[in-house]
Amino acid sequence: MKKIMNLALTGTLVAGLAAGCTPVKETSKEGTAKPAGESAKPVSLKMTVLPDDLDTFKLVFDEFKKENPNISVQLDTIPQQQYYDKLRLQLSSGDDIDLIGGNMDVFLDTGILEPLDDYIKKSNVDVSGFGPLYDNLKVNDKMYGLPYRKSNWMLYYNKTLFDKMNVPYPKADMTWEDFRELAKKMTQGEGANKMYGAFLHPWAQTWYIQAVQTGASIIDKDLTPFxxxxxxxxxxxxDGSIMSWAEQITTSAHYNSAFQKGNVAMNLIGDWHIAQLRTAEQEKKINFDWDVVPVPHPAGVAPNTSLATPVSLMLNKSSKHKEEAFKLLQFMTTAKGAKIFAAKGFLTGYTNDDIRKAYIGDGSMKPKNIHYFVEQKEYPEYPLLPGIKNIVLNNIYKQEGEMALTKAQTADQAIQKIGERIQKEWADKYGKDFKAAAKK
Structure with a gap:
């Protein structure tokens, strides 16, 4: 199973719906295409991206259009909770979407994705900036998308609350037991005025991150770490140091609003939270100081080890303008696009010294310790195999984990059922892949 994790990598959060159309230009410094004159044939593309990424995509388009005046782009999004289901439906119905943003695994079983290997070779794309991520994202030795960002996790903390309680800030080298004790120490009050030591969002990965940090896979035969x-x-x-899952659901509690309210000392969530907090500060919605430290780690695991989920741009096999669509895909995911995403607080799939500097900034913006993000050791959230996300993560882990968190079953019973359901609902359907993995 350790080897299968090397084959694969592959977040998420506000709602919104937006569309726009932007005329754009045609060359790529990385060698994508020949310069196009004003007489180049106009081409209209359509792209659907995650709602949290929409505004930054628009900024990248502004740069892209300076070099590609003949290409126009209609940029759409879908509310987060409906994003993948609705997008899969649109694509299966034949909607003329040229480029798709999101987690690649969701679309692997559809046959919709165009392999990018020939485009990458023809365009002389410098893939070195993706590092090991490039080969790890290949499926059966083919590349079906390039990552424009990756969602690594970090521990955010309210410095003002720690100062008020006269408690030392969380440390960069902190085990999960250290974290638990610190959360208890930072918890006080009752009812609506209660201050929680930490907030763990209802998603399954906020509890199984501990297992992934050890290198374990969600399709392992032995699920003891989970x-x-x-x-x-x-x-x-x-302990009462975190809000219960049941209360989170009944009150519609959300990690972003909960932390911004100012009565949560520590918040375990991904890198995208930086952009949310920076926006809240600009809009004067928060008035406390905050920073980050690495996610707590299991005993025996190196500090600053995180769960990661790359988010990619993919090309629709049915696109009528594949060359132009790939040109845009390349621009968004390599040096030029990545630098803009990094400057907006997104941890990018592609990186170099300039991009790292853009991400870390000049020190004038929070968080002060943002450098931890570019120093992390990353384990993929789940193997990049057909059906993993939809069947194993979204359904099995979520449903059985929730049964345990509502006290309808024990943790032992939940994990036993998860193992049984993996065999029945996933391994039977994708037996070849699973057996190959199990042998390793």
Missing amino acids: KNALQFRMDMEK
Whole structure:
């Protein structure tokens, strides 16, 4: 199973719907195409991206159009909770979407994705900036998308609350047990005025991150690390130092609004939260100081080890303008686009010294310790195999984990059922891949 993790990598959060159409230009410094004159044939493309990424995509388009005046782009998004289901439906119905943004695994079983290898070779794309991520994203030795960002996790903390409580800030080298004790220390009050030591969002990965940090896979035969991780979340609820899953659901609690309210000391979530907090500061919605440290780690695991989920741009096999669409895809995912995403607080798939500097900034913006993001050791959230996200993560782990968190079953029972359901609902359907993995 350790080897299968090297084959693959592959977040997420506000709602919104937007569309725009932007005339754009035609060359690429990385050698994508020949310069196009004013007489180049006009081409209209359509792209759908995640709502949190929409505004930054628009900024990148502004740069792209300076070099590609003959290409126009209609940029759409879909509310987060409906994003993948609705987009899959649109694509299967034949909607003329040229480029698709999101987690690649969701579309692997559709046959919709165009392999990019020939385009990459023809355009002399410098893939070195993607590092090991490039080969890890290949499926059966083919590349079906390029990552424009990746979602690595970090621990955000409210410095003002720690100062008020006269408690030392979280440390960069902190085990999960250290974190649990610190959360208990930072918890006080009752009811609506209660201050929680930490907030763990209802997503399954906020508890199983501990297992992934050890290099374990969600399709492993031995799921003991996941049982321990689920039990840990349940124990923290018993401590009263985090809001219970049941209360989160009944009150529609969300990591962003909960942390911005100012009564949560620590918040475990991904890199995208930086952009949300910076926007809140600009809009004067928060008045406390904050920073980040690495996610707590299991005993025996190196500090600053994180779960990661790359988010890619993909080309629709049915696109009528594949060359132009790939040109835009390349611009968005390599040096020029990545630098703009980095400057907006997104951890990019492609990186170099300029992009790292753009991400870290000049020190004038929070968080002060943003450098931890570019120093992380990353494990993929799940193997990049057909059906992993839809069947294993979204359904099995979510449903059985929630049954445990509502006390309808124990952590042992939940993980036993997860193992059984993986075999029945996923391994039977994708048996060849699973058996190959199991042998390793």
